[in-house]
Amino acid sequence: MTHSVIIFPEFSLENGSVLMDVPVAYKTWGKLNAAANNTIIVCHSLTSNCDVEDWWSPLIGPGKALDTDQYFILCANAMGSPYGTASPITLDPLTGNPYGVKFPIPTIRDTVNLHKKLLDEIGVQKIAFPVGGSMGGMQVLEWAFHEDFVHALVPISVGGRHSSWCIGWSEAQRQAIYRDPAWENGHYLLQKGPSDGLSVARMIAMISYRSFGSFNQKFGRNIQTENEEASFSVESYLRYQGHKLVERFDANCYVRLTESMDSHDISRNRGDYFQVLSEIKQPSLIIGIDTDILYPLEEQRELSSYMPNSTLEVLKSDHGHDGFLIETDAVNRTITEWRKKVVDPILISPRA
Amino acid sequence: MTHSVIIFPEFSLENGSVLMDVPVAYKTWGKLNAAANNTIIVCHSLTSNCDVEDWWSPLIGPGKALDTDQYFILCANAMGSPYGTASPITLDPLTGNPYGVKFPIPTIRDTVNLHKKLLDEIGVQKIAFPVGGSMGGMQVLEWAFHEDFVHALVPISVGGRHSSWCIGWSEAQRQAIYRDPAWENGHYLLQKGPSDGLSVARMIAMISYRSFGSFNQKFGRNIQTENEEASFSVESYLRYQGHKLVERFDANCYVRLTESMDSHDISRNRGDYFQVLSEIKQPSLIIGIDTDILYPLEEQRELSSYMPNSTLEVLKSDHGHDGFLIETDAVNRTITEWRKKVVDPILISPRA
Structure with a gap:
């Protein structure tokens, strides 16, 4: 694995803003082949980052879905995320201070366009497929529109808008963040941000996932005693999750990333939504989870019924949206089987 | 319709606390019959109150499910709710100030026990059936344990714990309320409460309902412009809902009522949960909504499979948990048909 940061002198966003000295942090595994067509792009979700081994380790390695023997695996950090790519915590070269709330709302399309510059720089000629769930799945669908550059697609637990x-x-x-007085309309000092608001935001999100x-399997009506205060286990769990995110995330980044997801609409400036879906010609493996309340199966069914070369795989899981991060055996197997059938024969030369 | 408040000199809660001068606010429609056995108890949900005509008007009136010609309809405000029954905004007779955060956590069982005192006072000999959804449904299930006093049950969109x-x-x-600095650990002055926190709490709740x-039907990706700021319609809607609740509710009441709901467990001090369910002998109409994410159908299926004299009716609705307040025609029809078959023949003498 290599971890790198590349800095582009300039990058223009969809909304017209132009950023200077734009970093993109990324990690890679495996090697680019001679034809430079064996790249798998992994797209991360809201609060994770380009360290795929951290959140999807059962999927990456020799013989896995993200086969490091045959493929060049690359994951780059999304715009707006605090893990190295341009975001509200990046220093604005014009002022020397973090952008903070002045950082523009990056669309999912902006993130994909920025990552495309990175791949061009590295010399990638063609992506085998981009793969990712949730916010990552949105990027996968945006990659579809770099048509000749992308062979296939694996969007997971997501819709087209x-x-x-x-x-x-x-x-x-x-709103939980905005209503925290420490928010200061986004003009807080780093380390003095709206930690209560961010913590509540995370608790809300953890329910949605x-x-x-x-929850019933994990917690039931169990009681937990902490500092002599008894509470339901699920309450302690949520408070702990809120607390943990605050230690590793920034509120302006959280706001921008959720706005980025809200911007997601593959039909923006491209025409009628269903028509646009039907123009996605790449072979696509669409994965959905039967208990996902956030991006319910009907969204993946919609994708699959309009995308002409797609296959829908429904994962049975008790875990809801987070199933794509939890049911790693099933996800690994599903992607591997599809890849061997649809992608390997075309892109990978028979091994010696 | 009559609107009354009765004040009991004393009331003991499950947790051992004793309140003095305890008000219960209630409304009634129709007349108690000579046998005093024609009462329908309507149980309200978290933020509504005893004015059934306000939130369930298509169900109440001559010939309706809550037939005011034949039945005596009574709805009393729950303990902890700010609409007249004892709650954090009630004056503590010992201090002359509102109880505020010193108000004990009332269990659902406490509310039902308090309402039972009211019915005794009025001279009710037997309840035809209690009916209600969500927090109201919890009260309905607790009524089951006043065995000989309750003829039948109609719990809606709820589980047994x-x-x-x-x-x-x-x-x-x-947590959204607690993290608001105006919360002051519950010791705020009325009118100076944690309105931001309460507002966010309501936004979270409105999603769950x-x-x-x-949401997709109502809002899609529509944009709304307010004070020159454009936002998604669903965002304006949620902010407005948060704002509206703050005008009519109190944060300590909101906290106590949610704690009251969390206490809900019909098996508390009664034995094994499934055994306790199986001992509910009253004829019961259980109603569930197919899209309810908060109290999903599997909870009503559980009730129905353990409660020996129950019938499950599944309401098809796009509206989730709120379906019981929205699909009023279907709810009215379902209850009316069941009532005519199961309750009227026993309790109501043939009309002249």
């Missing part, structure tokens, strides 16, 4: 349902969840989380069944 | 899933939703909402499909 962010639903009002998901925007509602995003907004409740943002799971399901009735997964 | 609050799930960790629902407790998680409650806790995220309470609906569904992917209902």
